[in-house]
Amino acid sequence: MNEPHRPALARLERRLFLRSSLSLGALTLLSGCDLTDGDAVDRVLWALSRWNDRVQAALFNPDRLAPTYPAAAITDPFPFNAFYDESDVPLVEEASYKLELSGLIADKAPWTVAQLRTLPQESQITRHICVEGWSAIGQWRGVRFRTFLERIGADLRARYVGFRCADRYYSSIDMATALHPQTMLALDFRDAPLPPKYGYPMKLRVPTKLGFKNPKHIAAIFVTNDYPGGYWEDQGYNWFSGS
Numbered sequence: 001m002n003e004p005h006r007p008a009l010a011r012l013e014r015r016l017f018l019r020s021s022l023s024l025g026a027l028t029l030l031s032g033c034d035l036t037d038g039d040a041v042d043r044v045l046w047a048l049s050r051w052n053d054r055v056q057a058a059l060f061n062p063d064r065l066a067p068t069y070p071a072a073a074i075t076d077p078f079p080f081n082a083f084y085d086e087s088d089v090p091l092v093e094e095a096s097y098k099l100e101l102s103g104l105i106a107d108k109a110p111w112t113v114a115q116l117r118t119l120p121q122e123s124q125i126t127r128h129i130c131v132e133g134w135s136a137i138g139q140w141r142g143v144r145f146r147t148f149l150e151r152i153g154a155d156l157r158a159r160y161v162g163f164r165c166a167d168r169y170y171s172s173i174d175m176a177t178a179l180h181p182q183t184m185l186a187l188d189f190r191d192a193p194l195p196p197k198y199g200y201p202m203k204l205r206v207p208t209k210l211g212f213k214n215p216k217h218i219a220a221i222f223v224t225n226d227y228p229g230g231y232w233e234d235q236g237y238n239w240f241s242g243s
């Protein structure tokens with residue numbers, strides 16, 4: 001066994017044993033890779049993580065609602081977070097903005113902010129939880145995502161909805177979460193249009209998932225059966241990250 005890969009292998013062995021009492025030897029047989037190769041170990045770890053996503057998705061209850069709060073509970077000021085500083089927030093112009101649609105969608109015509117505002121609007125006061133160790137209660141208003149997906153003729157039997165953002169961030173969610181009644185294409189924060197730092201012109205608000213699965217500054221939405229990953233997801237954060 002190669003020395004440099006011992007820590008990864010030791011972790012893998014422990015996870016396998018705790019989860020399934022599988023041994024590394026058994027896994028070597030199952031996976032067909034000789035676990036002395038760093039890339040192979042990596043692939044096995046990623047495969048395990050994807051398996052974990054599938055189990056979590058199967059346990060997801062599409063009817064269970066995230067808790068909601070009274071207006072007095074809203075966190076003020078609400079925290080800003082992104083993979084860059086607040087001074088680098090992208091400034092999207094409403095005049096030139098169009099939401100692009102692609103993939104398994106019948107009507108791929110792009111949408112302006114004004115068009116999105118003609119759809120029925122809903123409001124929610126829910127808690128945003130960030131893996132970095134903070135949470136905050138906010139109020140978002142916008143279009144129920146299910147309503148939007150139905151309106152554009154998205155294939156609701158597809159596996160994933162993916163998002164690309166104006167700041168090169170990207171993420172994706174499973175279709176069951178996309179159709180959850182609290183999943184929203186949010187246009188307003190509190191009583192005003194989303195300010196740039198919270199995701200102007202629109203963010204996906206998903207109160208059943210961790211903060212990093214709430215993409216801001218959405219520029220494009222696509223529906224697909226091919227696993228799209230995400231900015232943090234591709235760096236090892238658990239893809240499902242929800243309840």
Ligand SMILES: Nc1nc2c(c(=O)[nH]1)N[C@H]1C(S)=C(S)[C@@H](COP(=O)(O)O)O[C@H]1N2
Pocket residue numbers: 078079080081082083084129130131165166167169197198199211212213214215216217
């Ligand atoms: N486009 C984009 N969306 C993003 C991020 C980002 O860096 N870019 N960061 C995510 C993370 S980790 C968090 S916690 C929330 C922060 O949202 P807030 O600034 O409204 O608090 O946005 C999420 N969506």
Ligand SMILES: [Mo]
Pocket residue numbers: 081129130131132211212
């Ligand atoms: Mo986050």
